[in-house]
Amino acid sequence: MYVNHTSRKGSLTPKDLNPRVTLHYGIPCAASILAFDPVQSLLAVGTREGTIKVIGGYNVEGLLVSPKQLPFKNLEFLQNQGFLVSVSNENEIQVWDLEHRRITSKLQWESNITAFSVIYGTSYMYLGDEYGSVSVLKYNAEEGNLMQLPYYVPTNVIAEAAGISLSDHNSVVGVLAQPYSQGKRQDGFYLRVSFLFIALLLIAYENGLVILWDVSEDRVVLVRGNKDLELKGKTVVNSSKSARHEPSESEADHEQAEKEISSICWASTNGSVLAVGYVDGDIMFWNIPTAAPSKDQKTESSSNNVVKLQLSSSNKRLPVIVLRWSADRSKNDCGGQLFVYGGDEIGSEEVLTMLYLDWSSGIESLKCIDRVDITLNGSFADVVLLPSVGSVEGCGTLPFVLTNPGQLHVYDDACLSSLISQQEKNTSASPLQYPEVIPTIEPYMTVGKLGLVHRDGKFSRDLSKIVLAAKAQASDALLTPVTGSTKWPLTGGVPCQFYAAEDYLVERLYVAGYQDGSVRIWDATYATMSLIYVLGSELPGIKTAGAGAPVSALDFCTDSLSLAVGYACGRVCLYKLVGSSNETSLNFATETGKEGMGL
Structure with a gap:
Protein backbone atom coordinates (compact mmCIF):
# COMPACT_ATOMS: atom_id res chain seq x y z
CA MET A 1 0.00 0.00 0.00
CA TYR A 2 1.26 3.47 -0.92
CA VAL A 3 0.40 6.47 1.30
CA ASN A 4 0.97 10.08 0.30
CA HIS A 5 2.96 11.37 3.27
CA THR A 6 2.81 14.96 1.99
CA SER A 7 -0.81 15.24 3.13
CA ARG A 8 -1.36 17.38 6.17
CA LYS A 9 -2.20 15.70 9.45
CA GLY A 10 -5.86 14.79 9.62
CA SER A 11 -6.47 15.41 5.90
CA LEU A 12 -6.05 11.85 4.63
CA THR A 13 -8.50 11.07 1.82
CA PRO A 14 -9.32 7.87 -0.11
CA LYS A 15 -7.20 9.22 -2.99
CA ASP A 16 -4.14 9.09 -0.74
CA LEU A 17 -4.46 5.33 -0.47
CA ASN A 18 -3.51 3.12 -3.38
CA PRO A 19 -3.82 -0.53 -2.28
CA ARG A 20 -2.54 -2.97 -4.87
CA VAL A 21 -1.18 -6.48 -5.15
CA THR A 22 2.58 -6.49 -5.56
CA LEU A 23 3.34 -10.17 -4.91
CA HIS A 24 1.40 -13.34 -5.55
CA TYR A 25 2.33 -16.98 -5.07
CA GLY A 26 0.89 -19.92 -6.97
CA ILE A 27 -1.67 -20.03 -9.77
CA PRO A 28 -4.46 -17.40 -9.55
CA CYS A 29 -7.93 -18.85 -9.01
CA ALA A 30 -9.27 -16.84 -11.96
CA ALA A 31 -6.63 -18.20 -14.38
CA SER A 32 -8.08 -18.66 -17.86
CA ILE A 33 -5.41 -18.60 -20.61
CA LEU A 34 -1.81 -19.77 -21.19
CA ALA A 35 1.14 -18.69 -23.34
CA PHE A 36 4.61 -20.25 -23.63
CA ASP A 37 8.02 -19.00 -24.75
CA PRO A 38 10.01 -22.11 -25.74
CA VAL A 39 13.30 -20.22 -26.02
CA GLN A 40 13.33 -18.56 -22.61
CA SER A 41 11.30 -21.41 -21.03
CA LEU A 42 8.69 -19.10 -19.52
CA LEU A 43 4.98 -19.70 -19.04
CA ALA A 44 2.41 -16.90 -18.81
CA VAL A 45 -0.95 -17.41 -17.10
CA GLY A 46 -3.62 -14.78 -17.82
CA THR A 47 -6.68 -14.34 -15.62
CA ARG A 48 -10.22 -13.05 -15.89
CA GLU A 49 -9.24 -10.20 -13.55
CA GLY A 50 -6.62 -8.50 -15.72
CA THR A 51 -3.52 -9.98 -14.08
CA ILE A 52 -0.83 -12.13 -15.68
CA LYS A 53 1.42 -14.55 -13.81
CA VAL A 54 4.78 -15.27 -15.49
CA ILE A 55 6.39 -18.50 -14.31
CA GLY A 56 9.88 -19.82 -14.92
CA GLY A 57 12.06 -22.16 -12.89
CA TYR A 58 11.01 -23.17 -9.40
CA ASN A 59 10.42 -20.17 -7.13
CA VAL A 60 10.62 -17.82 -10.12
CA GLU A 61 7.36 -15.92 -10.43
CA GLY A 62 6.40 -12.46 -11.64
CA LEU A 63 3.08 -10.62 -11.49
CA LEU A 64 1.80 -8.21 -14.15
CA VAL A 65 -1.26 -6.15 -13.26
CA SER A 66 -3.32 -4.44 -15.94
CA PRO A 67 -4.96 -1.07 -15.12
CA LYS A 68 -8.30 -2.58 -16.15
CA GLN A 69 -9.66 -5.71 -14.45
CA LEU A 70 -10.75 -7.40 -17.68
CA PRO A 71 -10.29 -10.95 -19.00
CA PHE A 72 -7.73 -11.67 -21.73
CA LYS A 73 -8.89 -13.39 -24.89
CA ASN A 74 -5.41 -13.62 -26.45
CA LEU A 75 -1.98 -13.98 -24.87
CA GLU A 76 1.31 -14.58 -26.73
CA PHE A 77 5.03 -14.03 -26.18
CA LEU A 78 7.31 -12.21 -28.56
CA GLN A 79 9.60 -15.23 -28.31
CA ASN A 80 13.04 -14.68 -26.80
CA GLN A 81 12.59 -10.89 -26.77
CA GLY A 82 11.40 -10.29 -23.22
CA PHE A 83 7.94 -9.05 -24.22
CA LEU A 84 4.43 -10.42 -23.85
CA VAL A 85 1.37 -9.34 -25.87
CA SER A 86 -2.17 -9.50 -24.48
CA VAL A 87 -5.57 -8.67 -25.96
CA SER A 88 -8.31 -7.74 -23.50
CA ASN A 89 -12.03 -8.31 -23.87
CA GLU A 90 -12.34 -4.61 -24.70
CA ASN A 91 -9.93 -5.11 -27.65
CA GLU A 92 -7.01 -3.24 -26.13
CA ILE A 93 -3.68 -4.69 -27.27
CA GLN A 94 -1.00 -4.41 -24.58
CA VAL A 95 2.73 -5.08 -24.85
CA TRP A 96 4.34 -5.97 -21.54
CA ASP A 97 8.00 -5.45 -20.69
CA LEU A 98 8.84 -8.52 -18.60
CA GLU A 99 12.05 -7.12 -17.13
CA HIS A 100 10.38 -4.02 -15.73
CA ARG A 101 6.95 -5.65 -15.23
CA ARG A 102 4.99 -2.89 -16.90
CA ILE A 103 3.01 -2.05 -20.04
CA THR A 104 5.40 -0.48 -22.51
CA SER A 105 2.87 0.18 -25.28
CA LYS A 106 -0.82 -0.28 -25.97
CA LEU A 107 -3.24 0.16 -28.85
CA GLN A 108 -7.03 0.35 -28.72
CA TRP A 109 -8.62 -1.49 -31.65
CA GLU A 110 -11.89 -0.08 -32.94
CA SER A 111 -13.54 -3.36 -33.99
CA ASN A 112 -13.90 -6.68 -32.17
CA ILE A 113 -10.70 -8.73 -32.45
CA THR A 114 -11.62 -12.34 -33.27
CA ALA A 115 -8.21 -13.81 -34.24
CA PHE A 116 -4.65 -12.99 -33.22
CA SER A 117 -1.21 -14.56 -33.71
CA VAL A 118 2.45 -13.59 -33.41
CA ILE A 119 4.81 -14.70 -36.16
CA TYR A 120 7.33 -16.94 -34.44
CA GLY A 121 10.67 -15.26 -33.74
CA THR A 122 9.56 -11.79 -34.87
CA SER A 123 7.83 -8.66 -33.60
CA TYR A 124 5.08 -8.93 -36.23
CA MET A 125 1.48 -9.80 -35.40
CA TYR A 126 -1.54 -10.74 -37.51
CA LEU A 127 -4.95 -9.57 -36.36
CA GLY A 128 -8.38 -10.57 -37.67
CA ASP A 129 -11.66 -8.88 -36.76
CA GLU A 130 -15.41 -9.37 -36.83
CA TYR A 131 -15.74 -7.79 -40.30
CA GLY A 132 -13.37 -10.24 -41.99
CA SER A 133 -10.41 -7.83 -42.13
CA VAL A 134 -6.82 -8.93 -41.50
CA SER A 135 -4.23 -6.35 -40.40
CA VAL A 136 -0.55 -6.42 -39.47
CA LEU A 137 1.03 -4.93 -36.34
CA LYS A 138 4.66 -4.50 -35.37
CA TYR A 139 6.28 -3.74 -32.03
CA ASN A 140 9.41 -1.58 -32.11
CA ALA A 141 11.36 -2.44 -28.97
CA GLU A 142 13.83 0.44 -29.33
CA GLU A 143 11.07 3.04 -29.42
CA GLY A 144 8.67 1.08 -27.21
CA ASN A 145 5.94 1.57 -29.77
CA LEU A 146 3.23 -0.76 -31.08
CA MET A 147 2.10 0.33 -34.53
CA GLN A 148 -0.30 -0.76 -37.23
CA LEU A 149 1.43 -1.25 -40.57
CA PRO A 150 -0.20 0.00 -43.77
CA TYR A 151 -0.40 -3.55 -45.11
CA TYR A 152 -3.76 -5.37 -44.93
CA VAL A 153 -5.59 -8.21 -46.68
CA PRO A 154 -8.32 -6.68 -48.90
CA THR A 155 -11.72 -8.22 -48.20
CA ASN A 156 -13.00 -7.51 -51.72
CA VAL A 157 -10.31 -9.71 -53.28
CA ILE A 158 -11.08 -12.50 -50.80
CA ALA A 159 -14.81 -12.23 -51.50
CA GLU A 160 -14.32 -12.35 -55.27
CA ALA A 161 -12.05 -15.41 -55.12
CA ALA A 162 -14.38 -17.23 -52.72
CA GLY A 163 -17.59 -16.26 -54.51
CA ILE A 164 -19.18 -14.62 -51.47
CA SER A 165 -20.78 -11.25 -50.84
CA LEU A 166 -18.99 -8.48 -48.96
CA SER A 167 -22.16 -7.91 -46.98
CA ASP A 168 -21.76 -11.30 -45.30
CA HIS A 169 -19.31 -9.79 -42.76
CA ASN A 170 -17.86 -13.16 -41.80
CA SER A 171 -15.61 -12.98 -38.76
CA VAL A 172 -12.02 -14.17 -38.98
CA VAL A 173 -11.66 -17.03 -36.47
CA GLY A 174 -8.05 -17.99 -37.21
CA VAL A 175 -4.99 -16.44 -38.82
CA LEU A 176 -1.73 -18.40 -39.09
CA ALA A 177 1.50 -17.76 -40.96
CA GLN A 178 2.47 -20.89 -42.87
CA PRO A 179 5.77 -22.20 -41.45
CA TYR A 180 8.81 -21.87 -43.70
CA SER A 181 6.94 -20.48 -46.72
CA GLN A 182 9.22 -18.10 -48.61
CA GLY A 183 8.64 -14.77 -50.24
CA LYS A 184 9.83 -11.18 -50.52
CA ARG A 185 7.89 -8.05 -51.22
CA GLN A 186 9.35 -5.26 -53.31
CA ASP A 187 7.83 -2.52 -51.13
CA GLY A 188 9.93 -3.42 -48.08
CA PHE A 189 7.26 -5.32 -46.14
CA TYR A 190 9.28 -8.22 -44.75
CA LEU A 191 8.25 -10.94 -42.34
CA ARG A 192 11.38 -12.81 -41.35
CA VAL A 193 11.19 -16.18 -39.65
CA SER A 194 14.10 -18.61 -39.34
CA PHE A 195 16.03 -16.64 -41.99
CA LEU A 196 13.11 -17.04 -44.41
CA PHE A 197 10.37 -14.64 -45.41
CA ILE A 198 6.80 -15.61 -44.69
CA ALA A 199 4.89 -15.57 -47.97
CA LEU A 200 1.71 -17.55 -47.29
CA LEU A 201 -0.93 -16.69 -44.72
CA LEU A 202 -3.78 -19.00 -43.72
CA ILE A 203 -7.06 -17.21 -42.91
CA ALA A 204 -10.09 -19.08 -41.53
CA TYR A 205 -13.54 -17.51 -41.48
CA GLU A 206 -16.45 -18.32 -39.21
CA ASN A 207 -18.66 -19.55 -42.09
CA GLY A 208 -16.25 -22.42 -42.89
CA LEU A 209 -14.17 -20.67 -45.53
CA VAL A 210 -10.38 -21.23 -45.49
CA ILE A 211 -8.14 -18.96 -47.61
CA LEU A 212 -4.41 -19.23 -48.32
CA TRP A 213 -3.16 -15.72 -49.09
CA ASP A 214 0.13 -14.90 -50.84
CA VAL A 215 1.61 -11.96 -48.91
CA SER A 216 4.33 -11.45 -51.52
CA GLU A 217 1.95 -11.13 -54.46
CA ASP A 218 -1.25 -9.89 -52.76
CA ARG A 219 -3.44 -12.66 -54.15
CA VAL A 220 -5.48 -15.71 -53.17
CA VAL A 221 -3.63 -18.99 -53.68
CA LEU A 222 -6.17 -21.48 -52.38
CA VAL A 223 -9.83 -21.58 -51.39
CA ARG A 224 -11.27 -24.27 -49.17
CA GLY A 225 -14.93 -24.34 -48.19
CA ASN A 226 -18.03 -26.42 -47.66
CA LYS A 227 -19.64 -26.16 -51.11
CA ASP A 228 -17.12 -28.28 -52.97
CA LEU A 229 -16.17 -30.64 -50.12
CA GLU A 230 -15.17 -34.07 -51.42
CA LEU A 231 -14.25 -36.30 -48.52
CA LYS A 232 -11.67 -39.01 -49.12
CA GLY A 233 -12.46 -40.80 -45.89
CA LYS A 234 -13.86 -40.56 -42.38
CA THR A 235 -12.42 -41.90 -39.14
CA VAL A 236 -14.59 -42.28 -36.06
CA VAL A 237 -12.62 -42.69 -32.82
CA ASN A 238 -14.94 -43.76 -30.00
CA SER A 239 -14.11 -43.23 -26.36
CA SER A 240 -13.50 -46.96 -26.06
CA LYS A 241 -10.42 -46.38 -28.30
CA SER A 242 -11.90 -48.34 -31.18
CA ALA A 243 -11.33 -46.55 -34.49
CA ARG A 244 -13.41 -47.12 -37.59
CA HIS A 245 -12.15 -45.90 -40.97
CA GLU A 246 -14.67 -45.36 -43.76
CA PRO A 247 -12.98 -44.74 -47.13
CA SER A 248 -16.27 -44.02 -48.96
CA GLU A 249 -18.88 -41.43 -48.05
CA SER A 250 -22.65 -41.54 -48.32
CA GLU A 251 -24.61 -38.99 -50.31
CA ALA A 252 -25.56 -37.28 -47.06
CA ASP A 253 -21.89 -36.64 -46.34
CA HIS A 254 -21.43 -34.96 -49.71
CA GLU A 255 -24.32 -32.58 -49.12
CA GLN A 256 -22.45 -30.33 -46.74
CA ALA A 257 -24.37 -27.52 -45.11
CA GLU A 258 -22.52 -24.47 -43.90
CA LYS A 259 -20.11 -25.61 -41.18
CA GLU A 260 -18.93 -23.00 -38.73
CA ILE A 261 -15.23 -23.14 -37.80
CA SER A 262 -14.40 -22.97 -34.10
CA SER A 263 -10.63 -23.75 -34.00
CA ILE A 264 -7.62 -24.36 -36.26
CA CYS A 265 -4.00 -25.48 -35.95
CA TRP A 266 -1.22 -26.68 -38.23
CA ALA A 267 -0.91 -30.48 -38.15
CA SER A 268 2.56 -30.49 -39.71
CA THR A 269 5.79 -28.63 -39.16
CA ASN A 270 5.88 -27.28 -42.72
CA GLY A 271 2.23 -26.22 -42.94
CA SER A 272 1.21 -28.90 -45.44
CA VAL A 273 -1.71 -30.18 -43.32
CA LEU A 274 -4.27 -28.04 -41.52
CA ALA A 275 -6.55 -29.35 -38.75
CA VAL A 276 -9.87 -27.53 -38.52
CA GLY A 277 -12.41 -27.96 -35.72
CA TYR A 278 -16.08 -27.18 -36.29
CA VAL A 279 -19.01 -26.20 -34.13
CA ASP A 280 -20.83 -29.46 -35.00
CA GLY A 281 -17.97 -31.52 -33.48
CA ASP A 282 -16.22 -32.53 -36.72
CA ILE A 283 -12.47 -32.25 -37.28
CA MET A 284 -11.22 -31.93 -40.88
CA PHE A 285 -7.67 -32.47 -42.10
CA TRP A 286 -6.94 -30.46 -45.24
CA ASN A 287 -3.97 -30.75 -47.59
CA ILE A 288 -2.44 -27.29 -48.05
CA PRO A 289 0.22 -26.38 -50.66
CA THR A 290 3.50 -25.13 -49.20
CA ALA A 291 4.46 -23.05 -52.24
CA ALA A 292 2.42 -20.49 -54.14
CA PRO A 293 1.74 -21.22 -57.83
CA SER A 294 2.81 -18.71 -60.45
CA LYS A 295 0.45 -15.90 -61.42
CA ASP A 296 -0.38 -17.68 -64.67
CA GLN A 297 -1.75 -20.68 -62.79
CA LYS A 298 -5.40 -20.67 -61.79
CA THR A 299 -6.23 -20.30 -58.11
CA GLU A 300 -6.93 -23.73 -56.67
CA SER A 301 -10.43 -24.07 -55.25
CA SER A 302 -11.14 -27.80 -55.21
CA SER A 303 -10.97 -29.80 -51.99
CA ASN A 304 -9.76 -33.11 -53.27
CA ASN A 305 -7.69 -34.13 -50.27
CA VAL A 306 -9.63 -33.77 -47.04
CA VAL A 307 -10.58 -36.33 -44.42
CA LYS A 308 -12.96 -36.14 -41.50
CA LEU A 309 -12.27 -37.25 -37.93
CA GLN A 310 -14.96 -37.63 -35.29
CA LEU A 311 -14.52 -38.37 -31.60
CA SER A 312 -18.02 -39.81 -31.34
CA SER A 313 -20.55 -41.39 -33.67
CA SER A 314 -23.33 -39.45 -31.94
CA ASN A 315 -25.32 -36.96 -34.01
CA LYS A 316 -25.09 -34.36 -31.22
CA ARG A 317 -21.53 -33.43 -30.37
CA LEU A 318 -19.79 -30.59 -28.58
CA PRO A 319 -17.97 -27.89 -30.57
CA VAL A 320 -14.23 -28.43 -31.03
CA ILE A 321 -12.99 -25.54 -28.90
CA VAL A 322 -9.23 -26.21 -28.76
CA LEU A 323 -6.80 -27.99 -31.11
CA ARG A 324 -3.08 -28.39 -30.36
CA TRP A 325 -0.61 -30.38 -32.46
CA SER A 326 2.69 -32.05 -31.64
CA ALA A 327 4.53 -33.62 -34.58
CA ASP A 328 6.17 -37.02 -34.31
CA ARG A 329 9.64 -36.56 -35.78
CA SER A 330 9.92 -40.26 -36.58
CA LYS A 331 6.96 -40.11 -39.00
CA ASN A 332 8.42 -37.54 -41.41
CA ASP A 333 5.66 -35.01 -40.82
CA CYS A 334 2.96 -37.63 -41.44
CA GLY A 335 1.74 -38.16 -37.89
CA GLY A 336 1.84 -37.06 -34.30
CA GLN A 337 -0.34 -36.14 -31.35
CA LEU A 338 -3.51 -34.07 -31.60
CA PHE A 339 -4.89 -32.63 -28.35
CA VAL A 340 -8.60 -31.87 -28.55
CA TYR A 341 -11.00 -30.19 -26.17
CA GLY A 342 -14.57 -30.75 -27.32
CA GLY A 343 -15.94 -32.84 -30.17
CA ASP A 344 -17.34 -35.60 -27.97
CA GLU A 345 -20.98 -36.45 -27.34
CA ILE A 346 -23.04 -33.78 -25.59
CA GLY A 347 -23.38 -34.72 -21.92
CA SER A 348 -20.18 -36.79 -21.80
CA GLU A 349 -17.53 -36.33 -19.13
CA GLU A 350 -15.30 -33.29 -19.57
CA VAL A 351 -11.88 -34.52 -20.72
CA LEU A 352 -8.90 -33.44 -22.80
CA THR A 353 -8.51 -36.00 -25.59
CA MET A 354 -5.10 -36.98 -26.93
CA LEU A 355 -5.05 -38.78 -30.31
CA TYR A 356 -2.07 -40.54 -31.89
CA LEU A 357 -2.55 -40.11 -35.64
CA ASP A 358 -0.73 -41.49 -38.67
CA TRP A 359 -1.09 -40.88 -42.43
CA SER A 360 2.15 -42.30 -43.76
CA SER A 361 0.33 -43.57 -46.87
CA GLY A 362 -1.34 -40.21 -47.56
CA ILE A 363 -3.82 -37.97 -45.82
CA GLU A 364 -6.73 -39.97 -47.24
CA SER A 365 -5.51 -42.98 -45.21
CA LEU A 366 -5.46 -41.12 -41.89
CA LYS A 367 -5.84 -43.50 -38.96
CA CYS A 368 -5.91 -43.20 -35.20
CA ILE A 369 -3.36 -45.43 -33.50
CA ASP A 370 -4.48 -44.67 -29.97
CA ARG A 371 -6.78 -42.42 -27.98
CA VAL A 372 -6.33 -41.21 -24.40
CA ASP A 373 -8.95 -39.23 -22.48
CA ILE A 374 -7.22 -37.18 -19.79
CA THR A 375 -9.55 -36.68 -16.84
CA LEU A 376 -9.39 -33.07 -15.74
CA ASN A 377 -8.87 -31.72 -12.22
CA GLY A 378 -11.64 -29.13 -12.46
CA SER A 379 -13.14 -27.45 -15.52
CA PHE A 380 -10.91 -26.96 -18.56
CA ALA A 381 -9.36 -23.52 -19.20
CA ASP A 382 -6.42 -23.95 -21.63
CA VAL A 383 -3.51 -26.16 -22.68
CA VAL A 384 -0.05 -25.47 -24.14
CA LEU A 385 2.54 -27.97 -25.33
CA LEU A 386 6.18 -27.89 -24.29
CA PRO A 387 8.87 -29.74 -26.25
CA SER A 388 10.32 -32.74 -24.47
CA VAL A 389 12.90 -35.38 -25.23
CA GLY A 390 10.80 -38.36 -24.24
CA SER A 391 11.55 -42.04 -24.11
CA VAL A 392 8.02 -43.03 -25.15
CA GLU A 393 7.68 -43.58 -28.89
CA GLY A 394 5.65 -40.77 -30.42
CA CYS A 395 5.84 -38.63 -27.26
CA GLY A 396 7.86 -35.47 -27.64
CA THR A 397 5.56 -33.18 -25.71
CA LEU A 398 4.76 -32.08 -22.18
CA PRO A 399 1.16 -30.83 -22.01
CA PHE A 400 0.57 -28.07 -19.48
CA VAL A 401 -3.15 -28.23 -18.63
CA LEU A 402 -4.84 -25.31 -16.87
CA THR A 403 -8.12 -25.97 -15.05
CA ASN A 404 -10.38 -23.98 -12.77
CA PRO A 405 -9.98 -22.94 -10.09
CA GLY A 406 -6.29 -22.11 -10.52
CA GLN A 407 -4.74 -25.55 -11.06
CA LEU A 408 -1.81 -26.24 -13.39
CA HIS A 409 -0.72 -29.81 -14.14
CA VAL A 410 2.06 -31.22 -16.32
CA TYR A 411 1.75 -34.65 -17.93
CA ASP A 412 5.25 -35.99 -18.39
CA ASP A 413 6.35 -38.98 -20.46
CA ALA A 414 5.89 -41.44 -17.60
CA CYS A 415 2.37 -40.20 -16.95
CA LEU A 416 1.38 -40.33 -20.64
CA SER A 417 2.92 -43.77 -20.98
CA SER A 418 0.86 -44.96 -18.00
CA LEU A 419 -2.30 -43.60 -19.58
CA ILE A 420 -1.53 -45.27 -22.91
CA SER A 421 -0.85 -48.66 -21.33
CA GLN A 422 -4.20 -48.72 -19.56
CA GLN A 423 -7.06 -50.18 -21.55
CA GLU A 424 -9.94 -49.27 -19.24
CA LYS A 425 -11.91 -46.11 -19.79
CA ASN A 426 -11.37 -43.19 -17.40
CA THR A 427 -8.06 -44.48 -16.10
CA SER A 428 -6.14 -42.15 -13.87
CA ALA A 429 -2.51 -41.13 -13.63
CA SER A 430 -0.68 -38.70 -11.39
CA PRO A 431 0.49 -35.60 -13.27
CA LEU A 432 3.02 -33.19 -11.83
CA GLN A 433 1.21 -30.34 -10.13
CA TYR A 434 2.69 -26.87 -10.14
CA PRO A 435 5.11 -26.83 -7.18
CA GLU A 436 3.69 -23.91 -5.24
CA VAL A 437 5.99 -22.23 -2.78
CA ILE A 438 3.02 -21.80 -0.45
CA PRO A 439 0.53 -24.64 -0.94
CA THR A 440 -3.12 -23.67 -0.48
CA ILE A 441 -5.07 -26.66 -1.84
CA GLU A 442 -2.86 -29.76 -1.39
CA PRO A 443 -2.68 -29.64 1.59
CA TYR A 444 -5.59 -27.31 2.19
Missing part, protein backbone atom coordinates in the same frame (compact mmCIF):
# COMPACT_ATOMS: atom_id res chain seq x y z
CA MET A 445 -4.68 -24.10 4.04
CA THR A 446 -7.06 -23.17 6.86
CA VAL A 447 -5.35 -20.12 8.37
CA GLY A 448 -2.37 -17.86 7.62
CA LYS A 449 -0.57 -15.01 9.35
CA LEU A 450 2.25 -12.59 8.49
CA GLY A 451 4.51 -11.84 11.47
CA LEU A 452 7.17 -9.14 11.84
CA VAL A 453 10.58 -9.81 13.39
CA HIS A 454 12.29 -6.88 15.12
CA ARG A 455 15.76 -6.49 13.59
CA ASP A 456 17.19 -5.26 16.91
CA GLY A 457 15.60 -8.02 18.95
CA LYS A 458 17.82 -10.50 20.78
CA PHE A 459 16.44 -13.46 18.80
CA SER A 460 16.61 -11.92 15.33
CA ARG A 461 20.26 -12.64 14.55
CA ASP A 462 20.05 -16.22 15.83
CA LEU A 463 17.01 -16.88 13.66
CA SER A 464 18.76 -15.32 10.66
CA LYS A 465 21.73 -17.68 11.08
CA ILE A 466 19.39 -20.68 11.15
CA VAL A 467 17.56 -19.49 8.03
CA LEU A 468 20.76 -18.81 6.07
CA ALA A 469 22.12 -22.25 6.92
CA ALA A 470 18.88 -23.90 5.80
CA LYS A 471 18.89 -21.93 2.53
CA ALA A 472 22.48 -22.89 1.74
CA GLN A 473 21.75 -26.57 2.37
CA ALA A 474 18.60 -26.62 0.25
CA SER A 475 19.60 -24.24 -2.58
CA ASP A 476 20.06 -26.94 -5.22
CA ALA A 477 16.81 -28.69 -4.34
CA LEU A 478 14.90 -25.41 -4.44
CA LEU A 479 16.01 -24.66 -7.99
CA THR A 480 15.01 -28.07 -9.36
CA PRO A 481 12.36 -29.70 -7.16
CA VAL A 482 11.63 -33.31 -7.93
CA THR A 483 8.22 -34.95 -7.67
CA GLY A 484 8.68 -38.68 -8.08
CA SER A 485 11.13 -38.99 -10.98
CA THR A 486 10.20 -35.72 -12.69
CA LYS A 487 11.89 -32.34 -12.39
CA TRP A 488 9.98 -29.12 -12.87
CA PRO A 489 10.25 -28.65 -16.67
CA LEU A 490 10.43 -24.83 -16.80
CA THR A 491 13.87 -23.30 -16.34
CA GLY A 492 13.43 -19.64 -17.33
CA GLY A 493 14.09 -16.57 -15.23
CA VAL A 494 16.49 -15.89 -12.37
CA PRO A 495 15.60 -16.36 -8.67
CA CYS A 496 15.54 -13.09 -6.72
CA GLN A 497 18.58 -12.42 -4.53
CA PHE A 498 18.41 -9.06 -2.74
CA TYR A 499 20.75 -9.63 0.15
CA ALA A 500 24.33 -10.38 1.13
CA ALA A 501 24.80 -13.20 3.64
CA GLU A 502 26.85 -11.10 6.06
CA ASP A 503 24.16 -8.42 6.29
CA TYR A 504 21.10 -10.61 6.12
CA LEU A 505 18.46 -10.41 8.84
CA VAL A 506 15.03 -12.00 8.87
CA GLU A 507 12.38 -9.27 9.02
CA ARG A 508 9.14 -11.13 8.21
CA LEU A 509 7.78 -14.62 8.70
CA TYR A 510 4.71 -16.11 7.08
CA VAL A 511 3.00 -18.85 9.06
CA ALA A 512 0.28 -21.11 7.64
CA GLY A 513 -1.84 -23.81 9.27
CA TYR A 514 -3.43 -26.67 7.34
CA GLN A 515 -6.36 -29.01 7.47
CA ASP A 516 -4.06 -31.98 8.15
CA GLY A 517 -2.82 -30.31 11.34
CA SER A 518 0.59 -29.28 10.02
CA VAL A 519 2.12 -25.81 10.28
CA ARG A 520 4.62 -24.32 7.83
CA ILE A 521 6.79 -21.25 8.35
CA TRP A 522 8.46 -19.27 5.56
CA ASP A 523 11.02 -16.50 5.50
CA ALA A 524 9.03 -13.67 3.88
CA THR A 525 11.67 -10.95 4.11
CA TYR A 526 12.10 -10.74 0.34
CA ALA A 527 9.94 -11.51 -2.68
CA THR A 528 11.24 -15.07 -2.99
CA MET A 529 9.88 -16.90 0.04
CA SER A 530 11.74 -19.90 1.43
CA LEU A 531 10.47 -22.63 3.73
CA ILE A 532 12.31 -22.80 7.07
CA TYR A 533 10.10 -24.87 9.42
CA VAL A 534 7.53 -27.65 9.10
CA LEU A 535 5.73 -28.56 12.32
CA GLY A 536 3.86 -31.86 12.28
CA SER A 537 0.40 -32.43 13.68
CA GLU A 538 1.58 -35.11 16.12
CA LEU A 539 3.80 -34.39 19.12
CA PRO A 540 6.76 -36.77 19.55
CA GLY A 541 6.48 -38.88 22.69
CA ILE A 542 3.06 -37.56 23.65
CA LYS A 543 -0.32 -39.12 22.93
CA THR A 544 -3.08 -36.56 22.79
CA ALA A 545 -6.66 -36.63 21.64
CA GLY A 546 -7.39 -34.92 18.34
CA ALA A 547 -4.01 -35.53 16.70
CA GLY A 548 -4.26 -34.48 13.07
CA ALA A 549 -7.09 -32.02 13.71
CA PRO A 550 -7.19 -28.95 11.44
CA VAL A 551 -5.38 -25.80 12.51
CA SER A 552 -8.00 -23.18 13.36
CA ALA A 553 -6.00 -20.25 14.80
CA LEU A 554 -2.48 -18.80 14.84
CA ASP A 555 -0.75 -16.03 16.76
CA PHE A 556 2.86 -14.87 16.69
CA CYS A 557 4.84 -12.85 19.24
CA THR A 558 7.41 -10.65 17.48
CA ASP A 559 9.47 -9.98 20.64
CA SER A 560 10.06 -13.54 21.83
CA LEU A 561 9.53 -15.34 18.47
CA SER A 562 6.89 -17.52 20.10
CA LEU A 563 4.13 -19.13 18.11
CA ALA A 564 0.70 -20.21 19.36
CA VAL A 565 -1.20 -22.78 17.30
CA GLY A 566 -4.85 -23.57 17.95
CA TYR A 567 -6.61 -26.67 16.62
CA ALA A 568 -10.24 -27.41 15.85
CA CYS A 569 -10.28 -30.05 18.59
CA GLY A 570 -9.62 -27.40 21.27
CA ARG A 571 -5.90 -28.05 21.73
CA VAL A 572 -3.36 -25.17 21.78
CA CYS A 573 0.39 -25.62 21.26
CA LEU A 574 2.99 -22.98 22.15
CA TYR A 575 6.27 -23.01 20.22
CA LYS A 576 9.38 -20.94 20.82
CA LEU A 577 11.25 -20.81 17.52
CA VAL A 578 14.60 -19.63 18.94
CA GLY A 579 15.78 -19.95 22.53
CA SER A 580 18.92 -19.19 24.47
CA SER A 581 20.34 -22.58 23.46
CA ASN A 582 20.00 -24.77 20.40
CA GLU A 583 16.75 -26.19 21.72
CA THR A 584 13.22 -25.35 20.66
CA SER A 585 10.77 -25.50 23.54
CA LEU A 586 7.17 -26.61 23.26
CA ASN A 587 4.17 -26.35 25.54
CA PHE A 588 0.69 -27.47 24.73
CA ALA A 589 -2.53 -26.75 26.58
CA THR A 590 -5.78 -28.67 26.72
CA GLU A 591 -9.04 -28.26 28.55
CA THR A 592 -7.72 -30.39 31.43
CA GLY A 593 -4.32 -28.83 31.97
CA LYS A 594 -0.88 -28.05 30.55
CA GLU A 595 2.11 -30.23 29.76
CA GLY A 596 5.58 -29.35 28.51
CA MET A 597 8.64 -30.93 27.01
CA GLY A 598 11.90 -30.01 25.28
CA LEU A 599 12.48 -30.74 21.63
